[in-house]
Amino acid sequence: MRWFWIDRFEEFVRGxxxxxxxxxxxxEEHLHDHFPGAALMPNSLVVEGMAQTAGLLVADxxxxxxxxxxxxxxxxxxxxxxxxxxxxxxxAEILDLKPAGSLTRVSSHCGDRLQGEAELFFAHLEPGExxxxxxxxxxxxxxxxxxxxxxxxxDESGKPLARPDW
Amino acid sequence: MSPRDEIFEKVKSALVDALGxxxxxxxxxxxxxxxxxxxxxxxxxxVFRLEKAxxxxxxxxxxxxxxxxxxxxxxxxxxxxxxxxxxxxARMPFADLSKFESNPSVQNFANTLTVEDMVRYVQTKLAx
Numbered sequence: 001m002r003w004f005w006i007d008r009f010e011e012f013v014r015g016x017x018x019x020x021x022x023x024x025x026x027x028e029e030h031l032h033d034h035f036p037g038a039a040l041m042p043n044s045l046v047v048e049g050m051a052q053t054a055g056l057l058v059a060d061x062x063x064x065x066x067x068x069x070x071x072x073x074x075x076x077x078x079x080x081x082x083x084x085x086x087x088x089x090x091x092a093e094i095l096d097l098k099p100a101g102s103l104t105r106v107s108s109h110c111g112d113r114l115q116g117e118a119e120l121f122f123a124h125l126e127p128g129e130x131x132x133x134x135x136x137x138x139x140x141x142x143x144x145x146x147x148x149x150x151x152x153x154x155d156e157s158g159k160p161l162a163r164p165d166w
Numbered sequence: 167m168s169p170r171d172e173i174f175e176k177v178k179s180a181l182v183d184a185l186g187x188x189x190x191x192x193x194x195x196x197x198x199x200x201x202x203x204x205x206x207x208x209x210x211x212x213v214f215r216l217e218k219a220x221x222x223x224x225x226x227x228x229x230x231x232x233x234x235x236x237x238x239x240x241x242x243x244x245x246x247x248x249x250x251x252x253x254x255x256a257r258m259p260f261a262d263l264s265k266f267e268s269n270p271s272v273q274n275f276a277n278t279l280t281v282e283d284m285v286r287y288v289q290t291k292l293a294x
Binding site: 071072074075096098100101103121123 | 210214
């Protein structure tokens with residue numbers, strides 16, 4: 001089982017930016033104890049959702065040919081806590097992309113309010129650089145389908161993204 | 167402000183952002199790893215920020231020649247041999263390696279690079 005910290009993408013512009021949403025629900029068991037009677041989403045998990053948003057954006061940009069690993073949270077700031085019933089919108093943009101790594105900036109909004117912002121740094125590892133294979137191709141494709149990337153994704157010229165035939 | 171000081175200020179700002187350290191901690195003699203707590207992934211982050219701040223291109227391994235430090239040709243029992251030190255000097259003309267030479271253990275290398283070395287490195291790149 002994997003941890004999914006975003007529900008779907010609403011916007012995905014290859015190599016540039018993406019918006020994913022996260023609906024916070026009391027059906028998420030971990031919120032029952034965090035905290036009893038006053039559930040709130042840990043901001044560490046907001047970072048995880050931000051990283052999934054930006055990480056998929058980066059991985060797509062390099063055609064999934066390296067392993068994209070969150071290497072560093074270069075900065076993070078939160079302004080309030082998200083609670084059950086909130087819908088968070090994570091907006092990720094690529095600031096810098098190189099073969100060995102990428103720097104991204106991600107914000108989290110609840111309605112019009114800025115809930116949090118972070119700068120996330122990803123390492124792009126080649127096979128053999130100490131990280132096991134993270135996904136089987138069909139499993140990754142299933143996730144990308146579930147995230148609606150190929151339904152709403154566009155390249156920079158506005159053309160729909162082609163679904164890879166792995 | 168002298169050109170060198172201008173470079174130092176920009177390097178300082180890159181290190182403050184990349185390492186989350188205080189401005190006052192970024193002194194020329196501070197070591198990147200020992201004093202500023204840089205980890206290997208931070209060097210990649212620092213490379214990104216220096217490239218952006220100065221409009222330079224930093225090829226992999228130029229600032230931190232990990233290939234020399236992990237080569238069986240240059241390392242005997244965890245220490246860099248004479249050929250290794252020569253290779254390191256050739257690759258890093260900007261770094262002051264005199265202290266490292268007295269105890270050239272690979273582990274020790276991480277504590278060799280200083281903020282001033284970063285400044286000198288950028289100077290050589292800008293002059294090239």
